[in-house]
Amino acid sequence: MRAFVSFSVLALIVVGLALSLSHVPFGKDRMQVANYYLDHGVADTGATNLVTAVVLNYRALDTLGEVTVLFIASLGLGVFLSWPKKKEGTQEEGKRELPEASLIVRRGSQFLFPLIILFGGYIFLHGHLTPGGGFQGGSVIASAFLLMFLGNNAYRLRHTPLTVTESLAGITFVVVGLIGLGVGGYFLNNFLPKGSMFSLFSAGVIPILYSAIGLKVGAELSGIVANMFESRSER
Amino acid sequence: MTTGNPMMYVGAVGLIMIGLFTVLSKRNLIKIIVGLTLLDTGVNLLLVAIGYIHNRTAPILTQAHADPSKMVDPVPQALVLTAIVIGLGVTALALALAIRVYGHYKTLDTRKIRGLKW
Amino acid sequence: MIYIAILTVAMLIAGLAAYFFRDLIAAVVACAAVSLIASVLFYLLQAPDVAMAEAAIGAGLTTAIFVIAIRKTGRYEK
Amino acid sequence: MTALWLLFLSLGAAGVALCLARAAAGPTTPDRVVGVDGTVTISIALMVLLSSFFDRQIYMDVALVYAVLGFIGVLAVARYMERGV
Known part of the structure; x- marks a missing residue:
């Protein structure tokens, strides 16, 4: 019965x-x-990267909504993974002793961490000129934190700076949009001078918005990774 | 260039079918989430394949390529770009739910979890 | 383009492997292979932005999150 | 010139096919992981070649992202194998 229903649904599609x-x-x-x-x-x-032009100028309100969806997913994950509060003492006692990573992985991860963060910053700052942008740069930054978690057992991420970064980036996006509303008459108006083509300081507010999105996505995905690593209570 | 025509659609639709069949027929929750990831990739591939135009280049202007009439459609790429990142968020949320279900029922088999069988 | 056909067939085989493997770690590795070949296909479809997003997400983050979830539950599908 | 490109792309596709055959056939999970990791390396080379083939230097960034991040998934599986995650 179950296989029949599955195959008929697949055949219809x-x-x-x-x-x-x-x-x-x-x-x-x-x-x-x-x-x-x-x-x-x-x-x-x-912006000479026309995908960026569509994401952050013609369809910028959709991008704000998509960032909000990602924020809600991150919030829900935090709620689900921390909901049945364990007693702090018993959790610490019950934790298994994990084997430490080898010396090469530990030192290599600490050496690569700032370089990968720098590379992520490069990707979202040049989002209006080359392929890349806030979403990709944020993922690269979250991968750097993931590398630190994999390489060092004792590594813990402080959640307060993450939350502050995320909130400030979101507020920056909305405030830039509201300034555009005040200056030019519609939300997320590109009110700064366009600059000359192919230079870093061009495209008006698009580098500011993409930096805000990069920091926000990076903080959210890092928070997801940290939450997944820190709830070690099930098994 | 013409022989590759149906192959992109076949690949994308085939990936959607594999993902959907995994979701419908497997009984392990982690395997179902793997199927959701495959489904996500297939849909993204289908959207970008619809926006592709032969003998044109990516919608990024440089000094060497400054002719906008030689570029593919940027709109599906802009949609898919955000959909990929949101797909990761949805996957992580589903995995967190699966971990909680395992903590409560001590199993991931949907037949043994009350209210999840069909 | 015969290369698109080769890559598509390889991607479908990797997807089928993700369906058939009983070992969930192997299924997640097959899923990473699907993501990799999809990234190359995005590249061939002249979408470097999307290819870069798929690379940044599929290379590390998806695999690692699945591996952590498998660590917290069970490795084999019964 | 076309024959040279054909040779390069065929070698890349053959490498991808061989690595994926090992990943599909490998009896144990570490074999499969190593097969997929070889595929990542060959795909980086393919992407660099294709950026020259399409005559767009900016496509190189995608290969750079894969080169920087491609090992993290393998590292995660390896840490799982030695029970360290």
Whole structure:
């Protein structure tokens, strides 16, 4: 019964996708909205990476919503993993003694940590010029913290600086949007001068917004990793 | 360049099917979440494949490539970019739920968890 | 492009492996392989932004989070 | 010139196929992990080659991200194997 239901659901979806995709030939030009973005993107926003122009200028309100979704996921994970409060003393006694990582992994992780953080900063600062941006840079920063957790057993992340960073980054995004509303008449208006193409200080508010998103995503994903590592109570 | 045409769609739809079949037929909660990750990747691949146009390059202007009429559609890429990061958040949330379920029932088998079997 | 066909078939085989492996660690490793080949395919579809996001997420974070969850529950699927 | 590109890409695809065959066939889990790690390394080389093939230098950043972060997943599985996570 269960297999029959599964296969009929799959067959329905295959038939539906095949019927709809047969009208969408692969690799043909069918852009309508995007032609406007491609033609006017650099003049409107100053960002030469047009994906960034779509994410942070034409669709910036959606990006605010997506960052909020990520924040809610991180919040829910923190609530679920800390909900049945264990007694602090018993948890410390019941913890197994974990074997320490080898010397190469420990020292290597401590050596690589600042370099990976720097690389993440490079990715989100250059988001309007090269591939990359806040989401990718934040993931790279969270990977650096993950490397520290994997390499050092005694490593603990203080949660207060993470929360402060995340809140300040979110407030920066909203305040920049509200200043745009006051200056130009609509939310997230690009009110700073566009600058010249291909230079770091160009594209108006887009580097500021992408730095805020990078710090916020990095803090949220680091918080997720820290919560997963620190709840060692089940087994 | 034409022989690769249906292959991208076949790959994306096949990945969606594998992920969905894992979600529907497996009984281990961690395996179900693995299936959700596969499903996520397949949907992202399908969206980007729909936005692709032959013989065009990525929508990033440089000094050597400054012609916007030679670029692919940036809108699906912008959508998928955020969907990938949110997929990680959703996966982590589902894994936290699975860990809590294991702490309560001492099993991950959906047949033995009250209220989860179908 | 014969290479797209090769990579697609390899990706589907890795996905099927993630379905069939009883060892959950092996299934998660197969999932990482699917993410890697999907990243190369995004690259071939002229989407370097998406390829970079898939690389940054799929290379380390997804695998590590699954491994921690398997450590806290059980390794083998019964 | 086209023959040279064909040679390079074929070698890369063959390397990916061989590593994935080891990852699919490997009797134990460490074999599979090593197979996937070899695939990561060859894919980095493929991405660098393709950035030259498409004549876009900015594509190199993707290969850089994989080169910096590709080992973390393997490290996580290795720490699980020695019961350290």
